[in-house]
Amino acid sequence: MLPLANILARPLRTTVSVLAVGVGVALFLVLVGLTSMLDEIARRTTQVEAHLMVWPASDQVVVSGGLPAEKVEKDLEAVPGVEHAIPVLRWPFKMAGRVQNVYGIRPEDWQYFALDDQILEGRPLEGGAEMVIDARLAAAGGYRVGQTVERWGHAFRIVGIAKEGVAGRVFMPIDTVGEALQQTGRRASFFYVRVTDPASVAPVREAIRERGLNVFTLEEFYDVLASSFVDMDLVIGSVVFVAGFVCFLVILLTVYTMVIERTREIGILKGIGASRAQVFGLVLAEAGLIAGAGIVAGFLLTWGGKALILHLQPLWTVEIPPVRYLLAALLAAGGTLLGAAQPAARAARQDPVESLRYE
Amino acid sequence: MASILETRSLVKVYHADGVETPALRGVDLAVDAGEFVSIMGPSGCGKSTLLYLLGLLATPTEGTVRIDGRDVGILSDGERTRLRRRHIGYIFQRFNLLATLSAEENVALPLRLRGDRSGGAPREMLGAVGLEKKRRRRPNQLSVGEQQRVAIARALVTRPTVLLADEPTGNLDSEASDRVMDLVGRLHRDTGQAIVLITHNRQVADRADRLIRMHDGRFVDT
Numbered sequence: 001m002l003p004l005a006n007i008l009a010r011p012l013r014t015t016v017s018v019l020a021v022g023v024g025v026a027l028f029l030v031l032v033g034l035t036s037m038l039d040e041i042a043r044r045t046t047q048v049e050a051h052l053m054v055w056p057a058s059d060q061v062v063v064s065g066g067l068p069a070e071k072v073e074k075d076l077e078a079v080p081g082v083e084h085a086i087p088v089l090r091w092p093f094k095m096a097g098r099v100q101n102v103y104g105i106r107p108e109d110w111q112y113f114a115l116d117d118q119i120l121e122g123r124p125l126e127g128g129a130e131m132v133i134d135a136r137l138a139a140a141g142g143y144r145v146g147q148t149v150e151r152w153g154h155a156f157r158i159v160g161i162a163k164e165g166v167a168g169r170v171f172m173p174i175d176t177v178g179e180a181l182q183q184t185g186r187r188a189s190f191f192y193v194r195v196t197d198p199a200s201v202a203p204v205r206e207a208i209r210e211r212g213l214n215v216f217t218l219e220e221f222y223d224v225l226a227s228s229f230v231d232m233d234l235v236i237g238s239v240v241f242v243a244g245f246v247c248f249l250v251i252l253l254t255v256y257t258m259v260i261e262r263t264r265e266i267g268i269l270k271g272i273g274a275s276r277a278q279v280f281g282l283v284l285a286e287a288g289l290i291a292g293a294g295i296v297a298g299f300l301l302t303w304g305g306k307a308l309i310l311h312l313q314p315l316w317t318v319e320i321p322p323v324r325y326l327l328a329a330l331l332a333a334g335g336t337l338l339g340a341a342q343p344a345a346r347a348a349r350q351d352p353v354e355s356l357r358y359e
Numbered sequence: 360m361a362s363i364l365e366t367r368s369l370v371k372v373y374h375a376d377g378v379e380t381p382a383l384r385g386v387d388l389a390v391d392a393g394e395f396v397s398i399m400g401p402s403g404c405g406k407s408t409l410l411y412l413l414g415l416l417a418t419p420t421e422g423t424v425r426i427d428g429r430d431v432g433i434l435s436d437g438e439r440t441r442l443r444r445r446h447i448g449y450i451f452q453r454f455n456l457l458a459t460l461s462a463e464e465n466v467a468l469p470l471r472l473r474g475d476r477s478g479g480a481p482r483e484m485l486g487a488v489g490l491e492k493k494r495r496r497r498p499n500q501l502s503v504g505e506q507q508r509v510a511i512a513r514a515l516v517t518r519p520t521v522l523l524a525d526e527p528t529g530n531l532d533s534e535a536s537d538r539v540m541d542l543v544g545r546l547h548r549d550t551g552q553a554i555v556l557i558t559h560n561r562q563v564a565d566r567a568d569r570l571i572r573m574h575d576g577r578f579v580d581t
Contacts, residue, residue: 001471005459268455271416272513273444273472275437352416356451 003285006258014290017254021294021336024247025328026301029320031236033306036319038232042225046218048167049112050086050192051201053221055214069174069188075211076193081204083196086112087188089174091181093151095133096141098315102131103168104177112192114166121145122160127173132160137169140314152180169315244335251339255287259343266347267355280348287340291333298332299325362425363553364390364413364521369422371408382408384576385422392520395547395554397564400573406557407452407525409573413555414523415443427520444473448514448552450524456498456506456513463494466513473517484512487549488542504535508542515546522547524556528563540566 007014046053054076056067069087076085089104105113107125110132122145125132133143138161148155156172178186195204201217208215216224259266266279274282302325306318369386372379382405390396400406411417412424415431424431426446431439448469456465466481485491488508490501498506507527514522527543528536540563547554556567564570572580 001464002457002460002468005457005464009459264455265457268451268457269468269472271414271449271451271455272469273440273517275440275472278472353411356416356455 003282003289006262007286007289010258013254013257014293017251017290018293018297020247020250020254021291021332022297022301024243024335025295025298025332026305027243028240028328028331029298029302029324030305030309030318031240032324033318033320034309034316035233035236037317039226040317040319042222044165044167045225046167046222047165048086048192048218049194051195051198051217052193052205052208053216053218054085054191054193054208055216056190057212057214067188067190069186072188072191072213076191076208079204079207079211081195081197081200081207083194084112086192086194087174087186088190088192089177089187090168090189091177093170095143095149095170096137096315100137100170101168102170102172102177104172104174106174110171112194113171114162118163118166119160120163122158124160125171125173126159127176129154129156129176130159130172131156132162132171133158134162134164134166134169136164136315154180244331247332248335248339251287251290251336252342254290255283255340255343256346258286259283259347262347263350263355263358266350267352267358270350270352271356276348279350280344283344283347284337284340287336287344288333291336294336295329295332298328362389363392363427364388364555365423365425366409366413367423367425369409369412369424370420371405371412371417372420381576383412383419386576386578388413388571388578390521390553390555392553393551394569395567396556396569396571397567398555398557398571398573399559399561399564400557402559404573405576406573410523410525410555410557413521414447414449415439441473444469444517446520448517448519448522450507450510450514450522450527452525452529456509458498461495461497462490462501462509462512465498465509466494466516469513469517475517480516481512484516485509487515487546488512502535504531504538507531507535507539511539511542511546515550515552518550518552520552522552522554524554526558527556528558528560536560536563 069089073085073087076082086105086109090101091104092099093102094100103113105125107127110124119132120135122132131149137143143149143158145158145161148157174188175186193204193208195201205215205217269279269282302320306320309316309318366386366388369383370381371383372381386409398406398409408417412419418432426442429442431442434442457468460468462485463481466484470480482491482494485494488511490505490508490512493501493505498509501509507530511527524543528539531539543554544566554567556563558564571578
């Protein structure tokens with residue numbers, strides 16, 4: 001009764017406090033959700049029917065287009081335990097206003113990237129100046145099967161739209177990419193390698209490594225890719241921390257002001273029988289109501305923010321699992337109550353006589 | 360008749376910024392159950408301080424306060440709070456209603472604070488002070504006299520043994536003052552609790568069974 005009446009009596013201050021909590025919640029959920037974009041890229045890259053990735057010998061994992069595809073494929077398939085080597089020529093290609101990585105593959109290797117039932121519309125690659133794109137890119141750019149896209153001085157026809165989640169968003173025949181790039185002979189940026197027996201991945205990897213190539217299991221490559229984004233994680237984490245701290249300070253100041261304003265009221269409450277614990281509880285209850293409303297506001301801001309981001313950048317990913325909403329709510333509630341605790345304790349300790357005399 | 364309220368050699372000294380201000384210099388008071396006592400004196404003579412000590416809102420520097428025979432000086436903070444809830448009704452100077460609550464909610468507050476379901480008691484008490492129809496109004500929607508009647512209702516809703524009234528007519532005109540004192544007198548007759556009322560007003564003070572004059576922290580005429 002009293003906590004609710006008190007926060008409703010000061011609508012502007014209550015609104016500011018609720019927004020402070022809400023913005024903190026939304027920032028946490030959306031920014032942390034954005035980091036899943038990086039995870040999504042790593043996931044797609046390693047979501048292939050293969051066991052290893054083979055790159056040119058280098059200190060860094062980079063996009064390169066230098067391996068002689070046929071020779072390296074032959075060398076790899078000569079390694080005991082290797083079932084099949086899949087060359088991939090990866091190159092930047094602009095679609096839907098953003099640079100994508102086109103995966104140049106042999107049409108017959110499509111089966112390792114997506115089973116046929118992952119083609120939602122049209123057909124897989126067969127050869128020539130054609131491409132298959134994923135459904136997300138199609139939606140973002142308004143692309144349709146049969147449409148042509150002009151790049152590199154060529155017109156590429158979209159022949160199929162695949163389910164989102166295959167390795168890349170754009171696939172073309174490897175020879176088509178090489179031709180467009182005026183490469184001599186078939187080249188590959190890297191290889192996916194399938195082994196005959198998954199239990200033999202480790203020795204096969206060592207054998208390939210001895211040939212002077214960089215080799216990763218798909219799990220290792222996922223970790224390498226994910227860890228290369230650690231700086232962004234740090235930036236996002238810092239922003240989230242600062243946002244949370246600012247919210248905490250806003251709540252602390254708001255509740256402190258509330259307590260000072262209601263010095264006399266606290267004296268009255270004590271005069272009519274309120275205990276210290278009850279005064280403490282009343283102040284915390286007001287903060288709790290603000291936290292509750294702020295959490296709801298935060299969830300609404302999150303959904304709105306996510307929708308806006310995906311509207312402006314449809315190829316971005318903002319993943320927010322349900323448990324993270326719970327975590328955000330707990331952090332917001334905990335932070336709000338922590339911010340209110342000191343002013344609440346101050347109120348509880350107030351001398352009733354001094355409070356009654358307060359002007 | 361046993362005293363419901365008793366003080367012995369009560370002393371209260373305020374300390375602020377290294378300065379000592381004696382407010383009470385040894386007060387002996389005994390109020391019987393059902394007795395109406397008024398205390399008169401000039402501003403600064405210690406009347407309000409005496410009421411704070413009787414209402415367990417402050418602790419004496421020296422001396423004892425007994426309520427219903429219990430020495431409150433040896434009680435813990437929680438015990439004092441419970442004793443205050445059970446035995447004391449307080450009418451503050453300037454009414455001190457909570458502005459965000461309605462009249463009924465203000466009256467219900469002491470019951471809620473001690474964990475009682477208020478039921479119909481607040482409405483009944485507002486009826487006794489003639490404000491049942493205005494029970495949903497906020498204090499700023501009531502006249503000064505009506506606010507004071509709500510404060511009286513709040514003080515009495517818990518059926519306290521003792522009612523302490525600090526200048527209950529201090530902010531009222533003479534007509535409203537008479538109405539409030541008529542009400543206090545009627546309720547006193549109906550409920551029979553002891554009343555200690557402090558006032559500047561001789562006419563108000565004369566309504567009591569006993570008048571005590573106070574000056575410079577001491578009783579000068581009882």
